[in-house]
Amino acid sequence: MSIILDKVNYVYSEETAYRIQALRDVNLEIRDGQFIGVIGHTGSGKSTLIQHLNGLMKATSGTIYFNGQDIYADDFDLRKLRSRVGLVFQYPEHQLFETTIFDDVCFGPKNQGLSKEEAGLRAFEALRSVGMPEELYYQSPFDLSGGQKRRVAIAGVLAMKPEVLILDEPTAGLDPAGRDEILDLVARMHKERGITVILVSHSMEDVAKYVERIIVMNQGAVMFDDTPREVFRHYKELESVGLAAPQVTYLMHELKERGLLVNTEATTVEEARQSLMEALAGIDAGHTDIHV
Amino acid sequence: MLRDITLGQYYPADSVIHKLDPRVKLFGTLIYIISLFCFRGAAAFATVTLFLIAVIWTSKVPFKFMVKGLKAIMILMLITAAFNLFMTPGETLVSFWIFKITKEGVVNAALMAVRLTYLILGTSIMTLTTTPNQLTDGLEKALMPLSKIGIPVHAIAMMMSIALRFIPILIEETDKIMKAQMARGADFESGNLLKKVKSMIPLLVPLFVSAFRRADDLAMAMEARCYHGGGGRTKMKPLRYEGRDRAAYLMIILYFAAVLLCRAYLNWP
Ligand SMILES: Nc1ncnc2c1ncn2[C@@H]1O[C@H](COP(=O)(O)OP(=O)(O)OP(=O)(O)O)[C@@H](O)[C@H]1O
Ligand SMILES: [Mg+2]
Numbered sequence: 001m002s003i004i005l006d007k008v009n010y011v012y013s014e015e016t017a018y019r020i021q022a023l024r025d026v027n028l029e030i031r032d033g034q035f036i037g038v039i040g041h042t043g044s045g046k047s048t049l050i051q052h053l054n055g056l057m058k059a060t061s062g063t064i065y066f067n068g069q070d071i072y073a074d075d076f077d078l079r080k081l082r083s084r085v086g087l088v089f090q091y092p093e094h095q096l097f098e099t100t101i102f103d104d105v106c107f108g109p110k111n112q113g114l115s116k117e118e119a120g121l122r123a124f125e126a127l128r129s130v131g132m133p134e135e136l137y138y139q140s141p142f143d144l145s146g147g148q149k150r151r152v153a154i155a156g157v158l159a160m161k162p163e164v165l166i167l168d169e170p171t172a173g174l175d176p177a178g179r180d181e182i183l184d185l186v187a188r189m190h191k192e193r194g195i196t197v198i199l200v201s202h203s204m205e206d207v208a209k210y211v212e213r214i215i216v217m218n219q220g221a222v223m224f225d226d227t228p229r230e231v232f233r234h235y236k237e238l239e240s241v242g243l244a245a246p247q248v249t250y251l252m253h254e255l256k257e258r259g260l261l262v263n264t265e266a267t268t269v270e271e272a273r274q275s276l277m278e279a280l281a282g283i284d285a286g287h288t289d290i291h292v
Numbered sequence: 293m294l295r296d297i298t299l300g301q302y303y304p305a306d307s308v309i310h311k312l313d314p315r316v317k318l319f320g321t322l323i324y325i326i327s328l329f330c331f332r333g334a335a336a337f338a339t340v341t342l343f344l345i346a347v348i349w350t351s352k353v354p355f356k357f358m359v360k361g362l363k364a365i366m367i368l369m370l371i372t373a374a375f376n377l378f379m380t381p382g383e384t385l386v387s388f389w390i391f392k393i394t395k396e397g398v399v400n401a402a403l404m405a406v407r408l409t410y411l412i413l414g415t416s417i418m419t420l421t422t423t424p425n426q427l428t429d430g431l432e433k434a435l436m437p438l439s440k441i442g443i444p445v446h447a448i449a450m451m452m453s454i455a456l457r458f459i460p461i462l463i464e465e466t467d468k469i470m471k472a473q474m475a476r477g478a479d480f481e482s483g484n485l486l487k488k489v490k491s492m493i494p495l496l497v498p499l500f501v502s503a504f505r506r507a508d509d510l511a512m513a514m515e516a517r518c519y520h521g522g523g524g525r526t527k528m529k530p531l532r533y534e535g536r537d538r539a540a541y542l543m544i545i546l547y548f549a550a551v552l553l554c555r556a557y558l559n560w561p
Contacts, residue, residue, distance in 0.1 A: 015356070082477060089468070094472075094498055097494045107476055107477075107494065108477050157476065
């Protein structure tokens with residue numbers, strides 16, 4: 001199981017004065033069960049890229065293979081693809097429409113052709129997994145807070161039980177607590193159900209903590225595609241395209257420059273802490289000369 | 293998808309036509325449309341054609357953009373031509389079954405097709421070279437005298453420019469919501485009429501909600517910046533006629549006179 005992108009290009013408003021090439025020769029392979037982060041500056045083509053993965057947008061040139069099948073082939077069932085590759089849009093709360101939260105979450109499963117009971121069961125499960133309190137299930141989705149709406153919208157996609165879950169900046173505009181909740185939820189889905197997760201984000205911190213692979217987009221092209229460790233090694237280049245490595249990367253580099261023998265490849269706070277403790281233990285043992 | 297609608301799309305370029313006062317362009321378009329429907333004879337036709345070519349050429353807008361607008365009305369054009377072809381009484385050329393094609397029919401159909409084509413080309417020059425804001429500005433100024441008899445010209449112009457501004461936003465929003473629902477398995481194409489109408493609900497409800505939200509936000513933002521209607525309001529870029537505008541007026545009038553003269557004296561055939 002994998003999604004393969006072969007030389008995908010996409011051009012907005014072709015043949016007008018406002019022509020924009022949003023994707024340039026993108027080659028990617030998304031393997032089963034991976035947890036991938038997609039990072040890039042505003043307008044770098046992240047949203048455009050992920051909308052290709054479930055066939056919502058058709059590449060101007062290039063091919064996309066889902067499990068070895070060309071998704072642009074005439075006999076390929078795009079609707080089926082969309083139920084297997086779930087996509088949560090940027091600001092998904094704007095797509096709610098039903099009279100109750102529960103019905104809204106049922107929309108996806110019903111479109112998959114499930115019976116009313118089955119759809120309800122799925123909705124129930126999904127709403128519970130995003131942590132919605134039960135007494136809200138039969139309220140209007142329009143009366144919820146922004147963060148709650150976001151959760152309902154995510155539940156709407158989860159209820160379809162996709163094999164690949166793509167989230168476009170799921171934490172935009174949420175407070176830190178809401179952000180952590182959503183990200184933890186996604187990480188849990190990945191672990192428990194073993195689904196492939198693609199997380200689009202601006203924030204290196206978010207991504208570094210969870211993902212095993214980072215794809216950095218710059219002006220429509222893939223700039224880096226590697227493990228967080230390898231990608232953050234290029235933190236100077238990341239800066240030049242308006243991105244930043246996680247704060248700990250800077251801290252570790254600074255400390256190293258000043259003579260503390262820390263591991264500059266630590267990408268999360270936890271790793272950094274460990275490396276720091278070790279380095280400090282080293283000082284106690286008299287191995288380093290530090291001038292902070 | 294939806295956003296590829298070109299009719300009424302501004303094409304930025306650096307040309308005399310772009311710089312003209314919008315009132316001149318409105319006036320010119322009006323005169324041009326009138327001339328289209330009153331020209332007669334080869335000489336007048338040549339004048340109109342030359343005028344159109346000259347304007348297109350000076351506007352520096354690539355011809356293929358104007359042709360795009362034509363594609364949209366192709367169906368309408370074919371229907372009109374067909375009606376003219378079959379419905380005009382006169383000298384019969386060919387006839388089969390209940391249809392008969394007359395000589396006058398052929399002439400009328402051709403003439404109608406040419407007129408419609410020219411109409412679209414001419415008006416699309418105006419929309420391609422004038423931003424919607426300039427256009428409403430021009431309309432407001434040109435219609436200002438009407439406010440003397442109690443017509444709220446400024447309010448109408450303001451509403452128009454807001455509406456125009458919102459069209460692309462709403463199109464984009466529709467596109468986005470449509471995609472989001474398609475990602476949840478919505479199907480907007482297949483099924484019978486009833487099913488299709490029902491399938492619109494997941495699109496229309498969020499669209500209305502967002503339109504109202506936007507309208508609300510806009511009203512609030514306008515109020516926060518002390519907008520209070522037209523009275524005593526000044527403009528950052530007031531419309532003022534310049535030399536080129538006067539020259540353009542002169543040319544438009546000369547053009548119209550030429551068409552009328554051709555119609556009166558050179559109306560062969
Ligand atoms: N509907 C559209 N019509 C025309 N151009 C578009 C459209 N959507 C995006 N673009 C352009 O395509 C490029 C990539 O946009 P995209 O939305 O993929 O960026 P992004 O990386 O998701 O940005 P952000 O972080 O702001 O969400 C941008 O230059 C943008 O201006
Ligand atoms: Mg985006």
